[in-house]
Amino acid sequence: MFPMKKRTLTLSWVMKKMYHDRMYYLMFLPVFVFALLFCYLPMVGVLLAFFDFTPFKFKFVGLANFMDLFFGIRSVNFWRSVYNTLFLSLSNLALGTILAVSIALLLNEIEQKKFKAFVQSVLYLPHFLSWVVVASIFTIILSPQGGLINNIFAFLGKERIYFLAEEKWWTPIYLFVSRWKETGWGTIIYLAALSGINPELYEAAEIDGAGKWKQALYITLPSLLPTIIIVFVLNLGKVLNIFESVFVLMNPNVLKVSDVVSVFAYRTGIQQANYGMGTAIGLFKSLIGMSLVLITNKINERIRGSSIF
């Protein structure tokens, strides 16, 4: 390859380059201003985490909010919410990845285009329903009084179960509903990645006598692995962000398994108007999320020799 010409980075060179590409910068400008105003500027608000900020006072307290959260009166509920968040999110992430990849592989095998498009549309549809609607639907279906599932149970002579009010059932129901809603949408990226795999690899494998299963194992999955890892790492950063899905399905009887960090932050920061404490919880959440992404990215770099950033 031709070696790059060494160039000293001077201001005049930069300005010349920018002028040359000015139309691209102009195109980028609104996005930049939007990101600055709505993404970066509000970050200054994290300073509230170090204040005792309620409708009645505004006082700098340093790390007192964090001390209260980690060791003080709120610590039991807080750490329980952290545990619930990690458990629900990581379970959701793992299940989501497995199901999305599996369904993408199955969809990819459908040869009839119209049928494939129909199945894809049906799978994607739940993603567009709001969580409030989804929660209402499943509350009715799972109702101990007249719900479809319990009516079937009663018909079979079994006892009715109040699914959403029992801790042992709430978590699997939550995971099921989440997957029902989001798996279809998650297959899109994997389907796109599958379409990029060189078909000659499959032809060669077929010639060598590899069946569908071995083709999937030795060609499809390894080819899909970079995409899986990228999606996994990016989703890991959002692992502490679950709120709406839990908020609409939780109730007082399942608080111990359903109270997550975002709901705790909402209850503390908005409902109880303790804005300083709410911000502290949010800041903690963001730091953990960022750490998870950086750690996973590093692990990926060690194992595969490449990283996302």
Next chain:
Amino acid sequence: MIHKRFLAITIAVALVASIFSSCSQGETAAKAKKVEKPTSISLMVDGTFLPKENGQDILVEGYKALTGIELVVNQPAHNEYYQKLNLAFSTGDVPDVVLLGSYAYASYGANGSLYDLTELYEKSSLKDRVKDPAIIEALKINGRLYGIPYERGNGTVTYVRGDWLEKLGLQPPTNYDEFINMLRLFKNKNPDGLKPDKVIPLTAAGLVNSEYPLDIYLREFYQDASPDFIKKDGKWIDGMSDPAMVAALKRMRDAYAEGLIDKEIITNKTSTCRDKFYSGVVGVFNYWAGTWNRNLALNIEKNNPQAKVTPIPAIKETKYIERPATVIAITKNCKNPEAVFKYFFEFLLDGDKGQTFATFGVEGKTYEIKDGMIQFLPSVQDPAKPFVKAWFSPELPVFDWNPAWKPTDERITNSLAIFQKDAVSYKVFPSSDTISQLLPELNTIKANYVTKIVYGTLSIEEGLAQYQKDAQKYVEAILAELAKVAP
């Protein structure tokens, strides 16, 4: 020399006299400035005030026509009112007048955000016209008054399917045993022929209310127990540790296990309870006295014309609860609180034009006079239905007045009469910064354990033991605060 001295003394005296005279003129000027009519009053209200889509502008224009003052109304969505109110105070964007329910009133009053109205109230004509001074006393925080009630606090009353009672040949229950027996008959011998698994003998939106008082619903089960902090023998205790709570939990647990309480009570919202009631499968529903009697009846009759919604007196083991009244309060940010008190509070509660305006609205737009009596006109939002009020409920006055109006629906007055006969008035719950921060989280823990015990996940003993463990730090901190602020 003497002449000069005399002149000096005279000038000095004149100077001193002029200083005092200018001071008193300044005071007079200041006093005159204090009650000078404001050009505008900013007001933050919840959904009880006429919304924009139902003629709020009529009230704003009407107030200006009567007083010459511009009313600037900020009305967030009803379910977000307190969140927005808290944000307004946090950001300093505070209106002159706010509407406050008892919990928020105690919190804001205790934290110094409201103007002390005690002296203004004592000097005003309102004091002589209050129907029941206990209503005002119940609102005092450390002996001071920070808000004026514009209508009675009201409360909930138990509604029963009167047609089911008639068909079963029953009288309204007078004690707990009769009450439970009634629920059993509703379930097992349903007068409408409904199967036991289809009937909901009693429904409610949760086992513990989301705000004070926590036990306003399910009165027949709580009886003398309360999950709130209560004063017993002059000392504050956590109601969850009271022996009466064990008996209350047992009553609820047994009734739930027997299927006498809605299986879905844990996940019910008030809207789902109302929908179930309207569908005709519910026998008993404890809900707001007054206009809701009419609303429940009108809606259930659409599905079942024979249905009757009958409010019943409280059983002998319990009383209904009249909440501390919702108040209007002047905030500390108000520049001219005395003028606002005069031109807003006193005017809207004057027992004459002002109160007529606040209750019925504007003649020709929200009401008309027919045969000398006030009658509501069709509402702006739904012309098929009349207005029910402008702002203040005509059925719940706090201050004496005699409007030319009678309730058109006996159901409203009947349920209010039954409720008020059997209700005890609750005082404002004491508050402080610590209490307002910790109490909501503690109430969440209480709801969690009451639900687990009644549902059967935990026995009463296990549930209360685990509650004590989880809630100990909160309870101790709040009891310490209560001992300080309300000894």
